[in-house]
Amino acid sequence: MSEVRVRIAPSPSGNLHVGTARTALFNYLFAKKNNGKFVLRIEDTDAERTSQEYIDNIFDSLKALGLNWDEGPDVGGDYGPYTQSERFDIYPKYAQILLEKGFAYECFCTPEELEQEKAQATANKKPYVYTKKCENLTEEEKAKLRAEGRKPAIRFNIAKAQKAFHETSMLTFDDLVKGELHVDTNLLGDFVIMKSNGTPTYNFAVVIDDMLMKISHVIRGEDHISNTFKQILIFEALGAEVPRFGHLGMILAPDRSKLSKRHGATAVSEFVEKGYLTDALINFVALLGWSPSDGEEIKSVDKIAEDFRIGEVSSSNSIFEYDKLNWMNSHYIKMLDMEDLKERLKPYLTKYNLNELTDAEYTRMVEVTREPLTLLSDITDAVPYFFGEDVEIDEKARETLDTEVSQEVLKDFVERAENWEWTEENLHEKLEKFRADYKEKGIKPKVTMWAIRAAVTGRICGADMTAILAIIGKEKSLNRAKKAIKCHA
């Protein structure tokens, strides 16, 4: 059996989309599982929509997800170049072969003429297929058209190719995930393989590159199924070995439409900026269509690869649900090593002066605030009270502070705490006693602590109160408490 070679072939007309990331993942998993090679190819035949920024984004995102490629534009390989715009001299040669074999022909139709054909078809409520108007142009006619300054495109002759390799007009292939797929090639129009500007179209460039790069399995979204039939015919017309194909269901937004900007983030880099961990993202996306045989959903890509079988991937579409991704992200944050977490949180703490805290204090702060984090970015709003002299009192805290009990508790707290040794251990002990005293008076521990919490943090919920006091320090804590006590006449 020949070597397994798969590829991910993004078009750099945007940042790396999560859907592309999932396709890349499944290719990567398939390669890993079968000791194959994972190739990255940049499909930038449309110069208009391509930008270096997007290419960089694709590289960075794929790397961040851990989907490292064996061959690609940057790392090279035996079948390069791996960027289509650098392969433009290759495609015309193969188009020429097709022309000579009679599997392709020149088409001089103008966009206007084509537009008209299409309009006609819709007017007659017929599906549009190219009329093959230029199929049998004589040399004289072509010369005349050329003299007029017309530049021909090259079209693939579907019927010729189909007849040459198949008994009937039915074309069939065995899809890796969907099983047998068929189409009546009579319904396919002769599509353009070389544009009149001399560059290849997607369907042509893909085939030539997959052939030359010896791609053995093409795993991609099901939106490519109809392309696959056309591509198979080109492979055959060229006398090349046809790779195996596998088509994955699409990822849909919660409203069942295509996942787009209006649903929030779509690019991997956007998710990262929002505070998602790439490990969580890739794990989540793997679960869209694939499920672990042992039921254990939290799994590294390496572990998933061991368990992965392309034939077991679900062939239906799946909806991208943020709830589960969020849960998974919080789970991954919980599993993060302390030092790692401390570093990862820093980008989200730039509005605070981290120098106010010693490293030990920062560590403790992270320890007591990490629990409820869903996104790394959640840290920003979770810690403002650790910084600055004063604290902003929110509405709920204000109400709490306005009660008589709170005032009484606070006064007592300030008085007693003046003499406390300010270590977390001691504070823990002292506060326990403090609460107990009030409990005897019939005041719930909750209420007692609310007063202190509201005064010191400006909120009524948050991290462990003892730790907060210890980190903030005696002076600052008591100052805030005093400020919360109303001056009585």
Add this chain to the structure above:
RNA sequence: AGCGGUAUCGUCUAGUGGUUAGGACGGGAGAUUCUCAUUCUCCAAACAGGGGUUCAAUUCCCCUUACCGCCGCCA
């Protein structure tokens, strides 16, 4: 319109010609805690509809419906 694809809790899915149809997220209830959260326990929640085949169908076949995709000198 045509062609292709898909159909199990709200969502991602497991599963089988005979099962109490399983898990996870989310939801609900409770326990723990100084609060929020965490954690733990429990609960509700599905085989799209109609025909076949069969002793038996969620499972196999057909039709309907719904949804998705494709019909570019975009990729």
